[in-house]
Each structure stands twice: as structure tokens, then as C-alpha cells.
Amino acid sequence: MSPPPAPVVACPGLACAACGAWVGCERVTQTRWAWVHAGLRPPGCPGLAPPAATVVYLLHFVPAYRHARHYLGFADDLPARLHTQASGRGARLVAVALAAGCQISLVRLWPGTRDDERRMKNQRAVPRLLCPACPTRAHARRLAAGQGVLLDPPGGAA
Numbered sequence: 001m002s003p004p005p006a007p008v009v010a011c012p013g014l015a016c017a018a019c020g021a022w023v024g025c026e027r028v029t030q031t032r033w034a035w036v037h038a039g040l041r042p043p044g045c046p047g048l049a050p051p052a053a054t055v056v057y058l059l060h061f062v063p064a065y066r067h068a069r070h071y072l073g074f075a076d077d078l079p080a081r082l083h084t085q086a087s088g089r090g091a092r093l094v095a096v097a098l099a100a101g102c103q104i105s106l107v108r109l110w111p112g113t114r115d116d117e118r119r120m121k122n123q124r125a126v127p128r129l130l131c132p133a134c135p136t137r138a139h140a141r142r143l144a145a146g147q148g149v150l151l152d153p154p155g156g157a158a
């Protein structure tokens with residue numbers, strides 16, 4: 001039984017180095033992800049060229065692992081890092097969640113640095129508020145106000 005195809009998780013602000021269109025990350029198999037154009041492949045793009053940028057990513061667990069429903073991480077090579085995570089060789093929290101039978105999915109992406117990751121982790125409610133798979137009243141209010149992205153722009157506070 002194969003899982004339903006996951007949608008592309010866009011990374012607003014991160015552009016294909018070949019054509020300038022926004023990119024996103026698509027789950028290819030249970031343990032592999034790949035960069036893709038966030039929309040249709042732009043005519044004239046010779047082929048996706050992922051920018052050399054670091055990202056902050058949010059994983060969502062189903063079901064929650066104890067009280068943990070998310071993992072917020074940083075990657076300089078996102079597909080490689082996600083593969084490591086999904087293989088249980090990444091963060092301990094992700095590994096134990098997988099071992100307990102949780103499914104993990106990539107739900108959000110931001111261009112960002114390790115400092116952005118640290119700042120977001122320090123705000124304890126942030127992952128839940130940022131997760132599109134975890135609607136909350138505060139989340140709904142933010143979206144209604146056009147403030148779906150907390151870091152706008154990422155690192156803007158620095």
C-alpha cells in the first residue's frame with residue numbers, strides 16, 4: 001500500500017538558479033525528497049538548479065510522539081538531511097518517533113540560517129503555530145491577517 005502523493009512544500013523566497021522561479025520540496029518515496037519547481041516547470045528552464053541556500057524545515061508527526069508533534073530543523077542540503085531523518089539516523093526525537101510507528105512529513109520550509117532555527121526553537125509554541133497540518137485559532141487568525149509566515153523576511157530581526 002503506497003501513501004497518497006504528498007504535495008510539494010513550497011519554499012517562498014528560494015528560487016531556481018536557472019530560471020528564477022520558486023522552488024519547493026517534494027516527497028518522492030517514504031524516505032526520499034527532491035527539490036522541484038514549486039509550480040509548473042517554467043517554459044525555458046533548462047532544468048531545476050537548486051540554489052545554494054540553507055533552509056529551516058518543519059516536520060509534523062502523525063500520530064504525535066508523546067507530547068511531540070513537530071521537529072524543527074536546519075539543513076544545508078535539504079533532500080540529504082530529510083533522507084537521513086526518515087532513515088532514523090538524524091535527530092534523536094525523529095528517530096524515536098519513527099521507531100514508535102509515527103509517520104513524519106515535511107510541512108513547511110523557509111530560507112534560513114542556523115540562527116533562525118535557534119530563534120524559532122526558543123519560541124516554544126512556534127512549530128505548532130507555523131504548522132499547516134495543525135490549525136489552531138491563533139494560526140487561523142494569522143492566516144486571516146495575511147501573516148502566515150512568521151519570519152518575514154527570514155532573519156529580518158537580525
Ligand SMILES: [Zn+2]
Binds near residue numbers: 042049
Ligand atoms: Zn528552473
Ligand SMILES: [Zn+2]
Binds near residue numbers: 060070128132134
Ligand atoms: Zn503540525
